[in-house]
Amino acid sequence: MKLVAIVRTPERPEDAAQALAAAAQLALAEARMRLAPEPPALLVRLDPERADALVTALRGAGLAALAVEADVPTDRDRLVARTVSFGPEGLVSTSRTGEEVAVTWPDVVAVLRGARVARTETQRTERWRTFDAGRAIATGGLVLTRMAERTARSSDEAMEQVVLVYARDGRAANLAEGQLDFACLGPAKQPSATANMAELARRLREQAKGAFHDDRLLRLGRRPLPLVASDGWSSRAASTVTRRTDTSASLDVLAEVMRQALREGLLP
Numbered sequence: 001m002k003l004v005a006i007v008r009t010p011e012r013p014e015d016a017a018q019a020l021a022a023a024a025q026l027a028l029a030e031a032r033m034r035l036a037p038e039p040p041a042l043l044v045r046l047d048p049e050r051a052d053a054l055v056t057a058l059r060g061a062g063l064a065a066l067a068v069e070a071d072v073p074t075d076r077d078r079l080v081a082r083t084v085s086f087g088p089e090g091l092v093s094t095s096r097t098g099e100e101v102a103v104t105w106p107d108v109v110a111v112l113r114g115a116r117v118a119r120t121e122t123q124r125t126e127r128w129r130t131f132d133a134g135r136a137i138a139t140g141g142l143v144l145t146r147m148a149e150r151t152a153r154s155s156d157e158a159m160e161q162v163v164l165v166y167a168r169d170g171r172a173a174n175l176a177e178g179q180l181d182f183a184c185l186g187p188a189k190q191p192s193a194t195a196n197m198a199e200l201a202r203r204l205r206e207q208a209k210g211a212f213h214d215d216r217l218l219r220l221g222r223r224p225l226p227l228v229a230s231d232g233w234s235s236r237a238a239s240t241v242t243r244r245t246d247t248s249a250s251l252d253v254l255a256e257v258m259r260q261a262l263r264e265g266l267l268p
């Protein structure tokens with residue numbers, strides 16, 4: 001299966017909606033809704049042949065559309081860095097196991113700064129018996145109590161920033177907030193991970209001047225996407241229900257859409 005996405009806001013939204021509705025056989029209102037989110041945004045999920053035909057039709061109507069495989073690269077396919085080294089010639093990212101991705105500054109083609117969010121929601125229901133005077137009177141003392149119930153809900157959210165660095169030859173490194181040793185920043189190291197990630201992005205922008213730099217995934221990577229399966233799970237134990245959602249898959253899809261859009265000349 002392939003995911004069809006749009007990577008730039010249409011200049012004429014209503015014309016774009018009509019083109020999408022006709023090409024994808026959608027109601028016009030549905031087409032408008034799918035074009036509404038900030039790009040890059042997913043439109044439909046189709047088999048490869050239909051997806052490619054839809055992209056051809058949308059590009060013919062002036063839309064910056066493309067199709068990517070639904071099975072996009074993840075951290076299993078990228079080097080997740082434990083340390084990074086900034087040198088005059090380029091960047092060296094090293095994993096916990098000692099694997100390296102070394103890339104010269106002119107060969108860095110894209111630096112995408114994003115965020116992914118894991119949310120855990122817990123619902124706990126408590127039940128107990130309490131004295132019910134009305135029921136006791138109505139039943140002549142045969143029934144003295146009734147069941148009472150109370151549901152408590154709680155939620156927790158953890159966000160992790162990432163910087164994805166793409167080399168011209170297809171290699172990629174993930175500089176993830178929760179994995180990286182920020183000692184590489186030297187005297188510029190800050191007390192907070194958020195500030196350190198901003199410093200990393202600043203240095204990469206300063207050194208890799210010819211690369212495409214984009215921070216949109218800081219916003220867009222935090223939202224679950226339609227058409228993309230969540231990395232979450234749900235469990236039930238006695239009176240407690242726990243649900244976890246994770247936007248890592250959404251971030252991976254949008255990053256791949258942007259990487260391929262850059263390769264095909266649809267960005268910047």
